[in-house]
Amino acid sequence: MKKPIEAIVKAGDLPVGFTAQPGSTVAFKTGDWRSVRPVLDREKCIYCGFCYYYCPDGVYQDMGAEKWYKPDLDYCKGCGVCAHECPKKAITMTLEEV
Amino acid sequence: MIEIRFHGRGGQGAVTSAELMAQTAIGMGKFAQAFPSFGPERRGAPVTAFLRISETPIKLREKVYEPDVVVVLDATVMNVTKVDQGLKADGVLLVNSHHGVEALRRQYAFTQKMSVIDALGIALEVLKVPITNTVMLGAFAKVMGQATPDDVVEPFNHRFGPSLAPKNLEAFRRAYEAANLEGRA
Amino acid sequence: MSKRVGIEVSLAVAEAVKLADADVVAAYPITPQTHIVEHLSELVADGELDAAYIPVESEHSAMSSCIGSSAAGARTFTATSSQGLALMNEMIFIAPVLRTPVILAIANRALSAPINIWNDHSDIMSVRDAGWICLFAENGQEAVDMTLAAFRIGEDPQVSLPVSVNIDGFTLSHFIEPILLPDKAEVDRFLPPFKPVIKLDIAQPISVGLLAPPESYTEARKATDDALLASKAVVKKAFDEYEAVFGRRYQVVESYRVEDAETVIVAMGSIAETASIAIDEMREAGQKVGLVRLRLWRPFPAEELAAALSAAKNVAVIDRHMVLGVDNGPLGLEVKSLLYDAPNRPRVFNYVLGLGGRDVTRDDFRDIAARVSSSQGVQTRYEIVGVLA
Incomplete structure (x- = not known):
């Protein structure tokens, strides 16, 4: 098979200095990489914050007075670090429905 | 164009001598070039510095191999360095020594014209330190007709500042008045 | 009116940087370049040059700082030699693609090994393909003139590239010779204020130093090469302007x-x-x-x-x-x-x-x-x- 052209831009059309507008990762929803999602059993949760601190993508949001942490599923990649670190085994990685 | 090589020991001001005389000549509207023999600088080690003075722009950037004048700031260097190496047959050897011309000729077999001055004696008397560069410059300026005491005032002031410049000007002037070719002062 | 002085070429280069009114000097000393940045640090300390002098801990940091300050819109200068340039190597290749017009004086010196502090061109030749505009000076006057021209060329909005001014170590850098030092008014006529093409600005943020995947790396390199080749016309124009202001004629060859x-x-x-x-x-x-x-x-x-x-x-x-x-x-x-x-x-x-x-x-x-x-x-x-x- 002939290799398709990989180039996505012409040299002359690049911004000077190869710069870009910042914050582009916000628009890049990584949640669709996920095959399993974290599901929290709030009965077991002690609001220790381990999931919040350990999440490599920073998707957990502190719910404050409700005393729990909520993952933003637009960005959660389903890595399972939160479930692994949770001292109360309150997080279960559950298969995404297809 | 005349080419000059200075011999001294690290810390005695051989490089400064070449620089001051270049700045003096440039201040007089001439062209000049001064540069050290490049390398790690070590106090006490034999050092050389080079100087060219010309009425026209100088483009030559090689070292000086056949000088018109050799200036020896420290007599002890003559025991370890052949200071008249490459000196032109009609060149001039200017030596800081308390010995006479003939004694030096006998000891080192110098054949060129010479001028000897007790620069160390003048330096110790005027500057109170054994640094002979400005004294030797006075002798050089006189013997070679390159500058007068008036010509060095500005470069000396710039280099030495208000506290040391007058003493160095005095040292220069003392040598300038005393030095002569084929003589000892 | 220019002033004719007998001055060590390194010091004259520092005076040229002062005349160019550089905003940032970040440098690390190394023989035979040291006198350039030593004199610049004095000029800054004495209040003669209103610049930030950053005494970094290595040449890698020097060039890193310079790229950052240039991207922030500051007229930026540094100097190095030999191993210092080698230690800068990683950042040397970055400045051109980011289009940061850092001006670098190189007192050219042999690269180790064997260790040697004297002059040849092995340092600049080791980075000859990095994307910098490279000028060579023949004498002290040119070292000054090329330093001033380097700011004019590198900062030109059509160019926006770093420039190295190559000055033979010792055989130029340590010579005392007659040099016409321009006055500030002349320099100001030749060298306009730096108006950066890209600028890091908190009010209007941009990302600088991006990853380029296989889909765009080739094009990013080519864009830099096109800019570098096109800069020759600006070099010639800057030399013409230099002649108009200072009366000295320079050509690329x-x-x-x-x-x-x-x-x-x-x-x-x-x-x-x-x-x-x-x-x-x-x-x-x-x-x-x-x-x-x-x-x-x-x-x-x-x-x-x-x-x-x-x-x-x-x-x-x-x-x-x-x-x-x-x-x-x-x-x-x-x-x-x-x-x-x-x-x-x-x-x-x-x-x-x-x-x-x-x-x-x-x-x-x-x-x-x-x-x-x-x-x-x-x-x-x-x-x-x-x-x-």
Whole structure:
């Protein structure tokens, strides 16, 4: 098979200095990489914050007075670090429905 | 164009001598070039510095191999360095020594014209330190007709500042008045 | 009105940076460059130059700081030599693609090993393909003039590229000689304030230093190369403007007594002055020898050099750097490549000399001319001048 052209831009059309507008990762929803999602059993949760601190993508949001942490599923990649670190085994990685 | 090589020991001001005389000549509207023999600088080690003075722009950037004048700031260097190496047959050897011309000729077999001055004696008397560069410059300026005491005032002031410049000007002037070719002062 | 002074070339370069009113100097001392940044640190400490002097802990940090400050819109200068340039290497390749017009004075010195503090061109040649505009000075006056021109060229909105001003270590940097130092009003007429093309600004943030995947890396490199090649026109324009303000004429390639010359010597840097004297002497003896000198090394001035060499029968190219593992030095390779398609292709000879501070004298050029005129065939590999037979 002939290799398709990989180039996505012409040299002359690049911004000077190869710069870009910042914050582009916000628009890049990584949640669709996920095959399993974290599901929290709030009965077991002690609001220790381990999931919040350990999440490599920073998707957990502190719910404050409700005393729990909520993952933003637009960005959660389903890595399972939160479930692994949770001292109360309150997080279960559950298969995404297809 | 005349080419000059200075011999001294690290810390005695051989490089400064070449620089001051270049700045003096440039201040007089001439062209000049001064540069050290490049390398790690070590106090006490034999050092050389080079100087060219010309009425026209100088483009030559090689070292000086056949000088018109050799200036020896420290007599002890003559025991370890052949200071008249490459000196032109009609060149001039200017030596800081308390010995006479003939004694030096006998000891080192110098054949060129010479001028000897007790620069160390003048330096110790005027500057109170054994640094002979400005004294030797006075002798050089006189013997070679390159500058007068008036010509060095500005470069000396710039280099030495208000506290040391007058003493160095005095040292220069003392040598300038005393030095002569084929003589000892 | 310019002032004629007897000054060490390194100090004069620092004075030029002061006249250019640099905003940031980030540097680490190394022989034989030290006097440049030492004097700049004095000028800043004494309040004569209103700049931030950043005494970094390494040359890598020096160039990192310079790229950052340039991207933030500050007129930026640094200087280095040899191992210092080698330690900067990683950042040297970054500045051009980010289009940060850092000005770098290199007091050219041999690269280790063996360790050597003296002059040759191995340092700049090690980064010759990094994307910097490279200027070479022949004497102290040019070191000052090229430093001022470097700011004008690099910061031109059409260019926005870093510029190195190459000053032979010791044989230029440590010479005291007469130099016309321009006054501030003249410099201000020549050099407009820095208006950065890209600028890090909290109010209007941008991302600088991005990843380029296979889909765009080629294009990002090509865009930089296009900018570098296009900068030659701005270099020429800046030299014209320099002449208009200061009265000194500079060209990217300069010829000396090449008319009717059978052998033309090609050189860069301060040895060209000594070469010109040797050529005067050889001409007096009836030898048809000329000199071509590159002031601009990158972007390579191909058309101008080809024109300068168009009538030569023999071209003797001098390299101050030994490329290990190939038959010619960097300038030798460029000239051979340039002349391959020339209509009257001359014979090209390549000579390596003046490495690690070995003095380059008129005799070396006489030796080269004699070797070329006695040669019957073609030279297959560079020859070294000034070594034991």
